[in-house]
Amino acid sequence: MTGPHRSGLDRVLRVVTDVRPGEGRTAVLLAANVFLLFTAYYVLRVLREPLIATTGITGVTGAQLASYMPAAMTLLLVVLVPAYGVLAGRVPRRRLINLVTAIFVACLALFLVLAQFDVPLGIPYYVWLGVFNVMIVAQFWAFANDVYTEEEGKRLFPIVGFGASAGAVLGAWVAGRVIGPLGFYSPFVLGALLLIAAAAITSLVDARERRRTEAGLPDPMTSGFLPAATGQYRSVTGEHRTVASSPAYQQASGTFTTVRRGDTADDVERREIASTGGAFALVLRNRYLLLIALLVMILNWVNTNGGYILLATLENIAETAIAEGRAGGLTEREYLAGFYSGFLTIQNVAGLLIQLFLVSRILKYAGVRVALLILPVIALGGYTLLAFSALLPLIRVVKIAENSTDYSLNNTVRNVLFLPTTREEKYKAKQVTDSFAQRAGDVLHSVLIFVATGVLALTTRDLALINLALVVVWLVIAVLIGRQYLRLAAATRL
Numbered sequence: 143m144t145g146p147h148r149s150g151l152d153r154v155l156r157v158v159t160d161v162r163p164g165e166g167r168t169a170v171l172l173a174a175n176v177f178l179l180f181t182a183y184y185v186l187r188v189l190r191e192p193l194i195a196t197t198g199i200t201g202v203t204g205a206q207l208a209s210y211m212p213a214a215m216t217l218l219l220v221v222l223v224p225a226y227g228v229l230a231g232r233v234p235r236r237r238l239i240n241l242v243t244a245i246f247v248a249c250l251a252l253f254l255v256l257a258q259f260d261v262p263l264g265i266p267y268y269v270w271l272g273v274f275n276v277m278i279v280a281q282f283w284a285f286a287n288d289v290y291t292e293e294e295g296k297r298l299f300p301i302v303g304f305g306a307s308a309g310a311v312l313g314a315w316v317a318g319r320v321i322g323p324l325g326f327y328s329p330f331v332l333g334a335l336l337l338i339a340a341a342a343i344t345s346l347v348d349a350r351e352r353r354r355t356e357a358g359l360p361d362p363m364t365s366g367f368l369p370a371a372t373g374q375y376r377s378v379t380g381e382h383r384t385v386a387s388s389p390a391y392q393q394a395s396g397t398f399t400t401v402r403r404g405d406t407a408d409d410v411e412r413r414e415i416a417s418t419g420g421a422f423a424l425v426l427r428n429r430y431l432l433l434i435a436l437l438v439m440i441l442n443w444v445n446t447n448g449g450y451i452l453l454a455t456l457e458n459i460a461e462t463a464i465a466e467g468r469a470g471g472l473t474e475r476e477y478l479a480g481f482y483s484g485f486l487t488i489q490n491v492a493g494l495l496i497q498l499f500l501v502s503r504i505l506k507y508a509g510v511r512v513a514l515l516i517l518p519v520i521a522l523g524g525y526t527l528l529a530f531s532a533l534l535p536l537i538r539v540v541k542i543a544e545n546s547t548d549y550s551l552n553n554t555v556r557n558v559l560f561l562p563t564t565r566e567e568k569y570k571a572k573q574v575t576d577s578f579a580q581r582a583g584d585v586l587h588s589v590l591i592f593v594a595t596g597v598l599a600l601t602t603r604d605l606a607l608i609n610l611a612l613v614v615v616w617l618v619i620a621v622l623i624g625r626q627y628l629r630l631a632a633a634t635r636l
Contacts, residue, residue, distance in 0.1 A: 159300045159502035168289065168347060168354075169298045173305030175343040176282055180306045182336035183275055184313025184486060185329045186250075188321070190271055191453065192479045193264040206595060208268065208453065212446070212584025215272040219578045222273065227371065227421035230569040235288060235370035236348040238569070239281060243341040246274055247334045254330040272581065278337075280576035283557045284568040285344065288365065289351050291376050292561040292634050296510075300502035303554040307497040310490035310549060318483030355380050371566040378635045382565070421570040422578075430626045431571050433619055434559055435579040440616045441548070442583030443590075444521055444609050448544060450591055451528065451602045452537050456481060459534060485538065492546035501551050510558055511624030517552040518616045520544060525613065528606035537602075559623065562630040 151166040161169065194208050230238055249270060253263060286302055287295065320328050348366070356364040374382040425431045460477045463469040469477050504513050524540035556576075560568055590608065594600035 155301060158304065158498060160297045160506070161301075162297075165294070165298060168350060169301040171343055171347045171350070172286055172289070172302045173308075175305065175340050175347065176279075176286075176302060177305035177309040177312075178336045178340035178343070179278055179282055180309030181313040181316070182309075182333040182340070183271075183278075184310050184490070185317045185320075185336070186271060186274075186313075186333045188314065188317035188479060188483055188486070189326070189329055190268055191482055192476075194268050195264075195457070195474060195478055206591065207265075208450075210588050210592070211265065211268045212272065212581050212588050214265075214269045216578065216581040216585045218269065218273055219276075219581055222277065223421050223573045223578050226277070226573050227570040230371040231369050231566075233369060234366055235285060235569070236345055236366070238370045239285060239344050240341050242277070242281060243337050243344075246278060247337050249274075250330045250334040250337075254327060257327045257330070272584070273577075276577035276580050277573065280572050281569075282344075283560070283576070284370075284572045285348075287557065287560045287563075287568045287572075288370075288376075288565060289347065290561065291378055291380055292631050293378055295561040296505055296558055297502070299554050299558055300497065300505065303501060303550060303557075304494070304497045306553065307490065307494040307550050311487065311494050314483060314486035314490055318480070318487075321479070371569040373564055373566050375562065375564045375634060421574050424567055424571040425574045428567070428571070430623070430630065431563075431567060431575060433623045433626065434556070435575040437616065437619045437623060438556070438575050438579040439583040439586070440612055440619065441517070441552075442580045443586045444525075444612050444616065445544065445548065446584050446587040447590065447605050447609050447612075448525070448537075448541055450587065451532065451605055452534075452541050455532065455534050455537055455602060485542070489542045489545045490549070492542060493550040496546060497550040497554070501554050504551060505555070505558070510555060510627055511621075513551060513555045514620040514624050515617065517544070517547050518613050518620060520547055521616075522610065522613045525606045525609040529603055529610065532602040532606065559627055562627070562634045 148161075148163040149166060151170065152161045152163055155161040155166045155169065191208070194211070226242070229241070233241070253267060253270075257263060286299070290298060316332070317329055320332065352364055352366050356366075361367050372382075377383050425435055456478065457474075460469070460474050460481075464472070464474060464477065472480065504516070521544055524544055527536060528540055560572055563571070590605075594605060598604075
């Protein structure tokens with residue numbers, strides 16, 4: 143008897159990674175899903191800096207104001223993340239994703255209406271976009287983690303991640319070309335349409351994968367009926383198991399099941415399937431998840447510091463060019479939008495190439511532990527250079543190298559880390575590690591910029607030196623996470 147047939151699509155995708163028979167279609171659909179999400183984000187992102195830079199608050203530059211916005215984002219996420227966790231503990235994954243997407247689409251419609259009445263959007267839009275970016279992407283990757291086993295995800299996430307990289311390229315390119323003919327606020331409409339299309343693909347993948355992996359289960363025990371967040375993990379065979387059923391997983395994850403007097407095995411399993419706690423509590427009581435949250439926080443702190451160095455330098459150059467008549471008649475907002483459209487396009491093309499040709503090979507031959515160390519090593523070298531020379535061309539190169547690696551290789555690896563976790567940890571804890579922790583890093587950046595500009599008068603070179611110290615801490619945390627990941631991954635194979 144011959145094995146499953148490998149389709150033409152499966153064979154084409156083997157250029158990127160090891161695709162087994164029948165896996166190509168879902169991988170491409172997930173890639174299309176995240177492609178639309180990232181296209182939407184980068185279409186919307188091009189408006190962020192111009193709107194915040196021209197807010198018009200006396201005595202505050204756009205770079206300084208942008209540095210203070212993460213505090214508002216983080217405070218908002220303190221409310222939104224637990225609320226999301228409650229929702230994930232009550233509704234199935236498809237309904238969860240469609241509902242959250244609908245809320246974000248409604249927000250874009252509101253921004254468009256407010257813009258027609260010349261309501262200042264710089265601050266609320268900056269905050270909203272920061273929350274949207276982290277929550278919608280974390281939700282997608284939680285879903286992708288829910289679809290695949292640890293072994294499947296390591297092989298197929300490079301294809302899915304390619305969709306993210308391609309969407310980032312197209313979004314930045316499109317935004318720079320629709321604003322002129324369609325109006326400055328046209329990205330609001332385009333972004334909403336892209337989100338609706340992404341939600342439709344999510345529903346298609348959900349139905350397809352439930353037929354593939356859960357056809358033999360009674361409806362009440364499938365992901366179409368159970369809440370998105372359950373106390374189950376996906377074993378190497380593809381079936382969902384409870385932590386209570388696997389002593390090896392309990393030991394590797396550091397979580398143990400409490401057995402009450404008179405409990406039967408079914409009682410314990412039902413309690414494990416049920417959602418068991420809040421999002422923040424899950425992270426605080428699990429060393430692995432807490433380390434991931436710390437890594438994301440420091441990573442984003444370093445990255446945002448670098449973003450400030452770039453924007454502060456660019457603002458000075460734009461003001462000088464406009465004052466001296468060398469800006470081609472552009473306003474400051476148009477000057478900045480033009481720079482960031484080109485910058486983001488180059489950055490995202492580089493990320494696309496890394497995702498297409500390097501990510502799967504690094505994961506296959508070097509492994510997750512080594513892959514986790516590549517971005518901090520790049521950051522270490524880049525900020526060492528900026529500590530000696532903080533000129534715009536060099537800053538641009540360093541940020542392109544850092545961001546393109548972050549949004550391709552590092553993004554894929556961080557999501558691989560969640561493959562051996564429970565469904566509850568995927569949907570609830572991932573919003574903490576990928577949303578709250580990321581914005582907490584932004585808040586630390588805001589505090590640093592406040593002290594640097596208002597108290598100590600630090601230069602951009604001084605900020606580069608601070609980043610160097612943070613990168614060292616980042617490297618240590620990455621090593622610890624790599625060790626814990628191997629233990630958890632091994633437990634899912636037993």
